[in-house]
Amino acid sequence: MLPDLERLIQLQDIERRAAAAARIVAEAPGALAALATTLATAKAGVESAKAAIADNQVTRRALDRDVQTAQQRLDKYKDQTMAVKTNDEFHAMQHQMAAVKADIDRLEGSILEVMMTADALQERLAGAESTLKAQTAAVAAQQAIVSAERDANAAIASACAAERAALVAQMTPSVVATFDKVARQRAGVGVARAEQERCVVCQVRLRPMVYSAVKRNDSITQCDSCQRILYFIPPTPAS
Template sequence: MTEELKTLIELQQIDSQIISLKHTLDTIPSELKKIDGMINKFDKEFENEKKKLQDLEKKRKEKERQIEDLHEKIKKLKEKTSQIKTNKEYQALLLEISLIEDSIKKEEDNLLLMFYEIDENIKLLEKSRKEWESKKNEILQLRKDIESDAEKINNEIENLKEKRKNIVSQLPSELYEEYKELMKKHKGLAVAEVIDEICQGCFLHIPPQLYVEIKLNQTIKYCPQCGRILYYKSKDKKEEQKVSSE
């Protein structure tokens, strides 16, 4: 195989690697966005649970105030007793007081239920807080891993670019221009292997005479259909030696 062809193949391999790494890199921002969305969603859910508990506490305080008011009402009614003149009025007052006492009892039962509910909610909130904390740590670790992956990929790309410069310097500038044109035209694949008489760029069946020439790897040959530079990789060393000695 000629040095030029070897260099072109090497250049294509490096460019393909760079393209694939850049493709991976492109997916990272959306991955991070997905993770941040997940964190926000759980944070919000936890905040909602907290808010629910706060609302319950508020209702409990209201209930306590309501009961206090009822006690106050009874106190005031009892103070009126001295002004009462008839037995009928007195009976009516007692009835009113007893009705209020009934509602105090009812409200106190409700208040007890509220305490139970609040207690339950405090336990649930504490449970979900613990669960969310450990999950959040896991997710944040995942985020860090993705970021360090991105850094590794960037470094790898930089290394490949350095290597690439070196390879390009070995190519005649005309050939490199040609390569660049083909890269642009074919979205990243300018140099294609021929396997079993098939161009791996466009899957054309290569005509027999051209195939024989390509197998020699002695001059630059192009695919008649897609125009890519073609090469042939022998399946073992022996065959390559046989081909190049022909």
């Protein structure tokens, strides 16, 4: 086989490995960002539960103050009742006291609801905190894996670049240029095997002259259809 052809096959293998490594390196930032988002969401869950608890406590303090105020008003009415002189005044006072008592009942009902909400919120916080703890550990483990894969593949990519440089130095520059041009246009694949009178990559039938040239493996022959440089691997004789 023409040395350039043999090296083209090796070059294609290097390019394939380099592209796979580059893809993993390129995907790493997105994967790391997604992990950071997962963690941020878990943190936000804890923060929102804490904020809801703080709101609940504010509501509770306000209700307590309202009950206290109503209670003071009730005490004042009781004192005033002692001093009333007429039946009408007495009934008016009784009426006002009943209204304040109803207020206190209503406020105490609200306090009970707020206390039940407080219990539910504590449960929500505990759940959010345990989710955060689990996510923190899982995300750290995933980040380590993604970072390690990224670094390993960055190393593979540079090893491939060195391999390519060494190989290309031994090749005819115009052949390398043809390969690079076709590979750029054809999803990174610049060479193709020919078999049974066809280019195996694009499946187009080769002209007999082209196929017989390819079978000799002694020239740089491109597929008429996809332009890939063709090579031929003779069938292994049955032993």
